[in-house]
Amino acid sequence: MKQQQNTYSRYGMLGHFLNGCKRFFIYTIIVSFLVTVFEMLIPQVIRQTVDSVLSDEKMNAPAFVVRLFEDMGGAAYFREHLHIIAIIVMAMALMLAVLIYLRGLTASVSAERLQQNIREDLFAHIERLPFSWHQENKTGDIIQRCTSDAERVRTFISDQMISILRIMIMVVMSLSFMASMNLKLTLIAMIAVPVVVGYSLRFHSSIGKSFEKCDENEGILSTIAQENLTGVRVVRAFGREEFERERFEKQNVYYTGLWVDLMKLLSLFWSVSDFIGGIQILLILVMGSVFCVNGELTAGEFIAFLSYNGMLIWPVRQLGRVISEMSKAGVSIDRIRYIMNSAPEEDKADAVPTEETEKALRGDIVFDHVSFAYEKDQEVLSDISFTIPAGSTLGILGSTGSGKSTLMLLLNRLYDVPEGSGKITIGGVDIADMKAQDLRNNIGMVLQEPFLFSRTVGENIAIRNREMPLEEIRDAARIACVDRTITDFKNGYDTIVGERGVTLSGGQKQRTAIARMLTQKAPVMVFDDSLSAVDAETDAMIRAQLKESLGSSTVILISHRVTTLMQADKIIVLDKGRIVEEGTPKELQTAGGLYQKIYDIQLSFSEEEAS
Ligand SMILES: Nc1ncnc2c1ncn2[C@@H]1O[C@H](COP(=O)(O)OP(=O)(O)O)[C@@H](O)[C@H]1O
Ligand SMILES: [Mg+2]
Structure with a gap:
C-alpha cells in the first residue's frame, strides 16, 4: 500500500495547527502592544505636569508635543486649568481599560480557535490511521495525547509564547523610556533583570520534578477511585469497603502532603524574588534621589522612572517561570507529533477502478500461499492456500488462536499481506490493488465481538x-x-x-x-463465530433463513460448532496457522482427522442434551 506520510518538525506541526487562526494571534499581539504603549504614556503626562506645569523646567518632549503645549497657552494656562490634565489622564486610563478588555477577548478567541483546530486535526488524522496502528497503540494513551498533551500544546502557543512576547515588549519599551530620561539610572535598574530571570529560571526548572510527582500521584488517586466505582460489586461482595477506604485515605494524605511541600517551596520563591525586587527599588530610590539632588534628574522624571521600573521588574519575574514551563512542552509536542506523523491508510495511485472491483468481488476468492505474522518471527498463518468458488459457502473450523479471525482481517485488508508472503485475489484481482473502501464495501463482516x-x-x-x-x-x-x-x-x-x-x-x-x-x-459475507452466543436452536433458525436470503453471495462461516458448518459446501480445518484438513462435511466426518474428533464429541454432547 502506498503511504503518504507527514514529517512535521516541531514548529512545522505548530504552524499547521495555527492554520486559520493566525490572524487572531496577530490581533492579540497588536492589542498587547497598544496596551503597553498606553501604560507607558501615562507616566509621561505626569512627568511633564510635575516638571513643566508645576515647576518651570523647559519642556523636554518631542517637538509636536511642545508646540501643542505652547499653542494652548503653555505652563501659565495649564496651571490655571489643572482639571484638563486630570481629564487627559482619565481618558487615557479609560482607553487603556478598553484595550485591556480587547486583549482578553482576542487572547481567548485565539486560544479557543487553536484548541478547536488541534482537536479537529488530531481526530481527522486518527480516523485515517490504519487498523494495525490502532491495535498497536493503547486507547488510554491515545486519549491522553489528545487531551492533556493537546492542552499543553495549546497553552504553549496561546499562553506561553504570547506571554514571552508581551514581557519582551514591556521590558524593551520601559527600558527605552527609562533610557531616554537617564541612562545611568537605567543601567542600575537593569542589573536586577538577569538576577531575577536567572533565579526564577533555576527555581522553576528544579521544581518541575515535584510537579511531575504531584501529577503522578493524582493519577494513582483517581485510579483507586475509578476502580472502586467500576468494581463496586466486588468491593461490597467481599466486604472490602474498610480496606479500600484506608487505601484511598493513605494515598490522599500522601498526595496532599506533596502539594503542601510544593506550596512551601513556591512561597519561598515568591518572597525571595519579592525581596530581590525590593532591593532593586530601594537602589533606584537612593540613586535617583542622589541624581535629583545633583541636578541630573528632575522630580518629574524621577516619578516617571519609578513607574517604569515597576513595569519592568514584575513581568521579569514571570519570564523565568514561563521559559521553564515552555521547555516542558517539547515532550507533549513530540507525543502529538507521533500521531500526526503516523502514516494514514492510503490507496495505490493506480488502484483498480471501483466498478471493476465490484465486478471482481462476484468471482472466486483465492488465498495463494499466504503467510502472516503480527510480530516478527511469530508466524500466525503459514502457507495458506484455498479457493472459494463464487456463490459457494466455505466453513472454517479451528480452535481458539488457530488464526481464523486473522484470515478474515487479511481478506478485509485491515492488515496487509506483506510483500513476498503470498497474495489474496478475488475474481482474479489482487486485493492489494483495490481501493480499501471498495473492498470493504463489498465484503460484509460480522465480527466475533460486535x-x-x-x-x-x-x-x-x-x-x-x-x-x-x-x-x-x-x-x-x-x-x-x-x-x-x-x-x-x-x-x-x-x-x-x-x-x-x-x-x-x-x-x-x-x-x-x-x-x-x-x-x-454484499456479494461476500463473513460470519466470524458470530453465532457463538446464540443458542443452538436459534442458530439453526438463523442459518435456515440466511440460506434463503443469501442468494448468490459467497459465504465464509467460521465456527467452533460443527453443526453450524454442516451445510457448507467445503470445510477447511485450521490448526496453529496451518490447514490440516479440507473437504466436504461428509468426507471429513469419516476421515479420522480433527474434524471427526470434534464432530464426535459435539454430537455426543447434543445427544445427551436431547435425551
Ligand atoms: N493484534 C495482534 N497482535 C499480535 N498477535 C495477535 C494479534 N491478534 C491475534 N494475535 C495472535 O494471533 C493468533 C491467531 O489469532 P486469531 O486469528 O484471532 O485466532 P482465532 O480467530 O482462530 O481464535 C493468536 O495466537 C493470537 O494470540
Ligand atoms: Mg477469532
Missing part, C-alpha cells in the same frame, strides 16, 4: 445508510431473528443501546450485528 454504538438499535443496523427505510431494517432484523426482540422493547427500533440505554445480551448483540451486515447486501 461493537454497537450508543445510538438507537435502528441506527446501529442502518449504519451504512441513515436514510434506510424502516421496512428494510426490519427485513434484515427478521432474517437475523432479532426483530421480535427489538419490537418487544418499549421504544422498539428507537431504543438506545449501551450505557445510557438498554444493555443487550451477547446473543442479542450478535444478531443485531448480523442484521446490520445483511443490510449491506
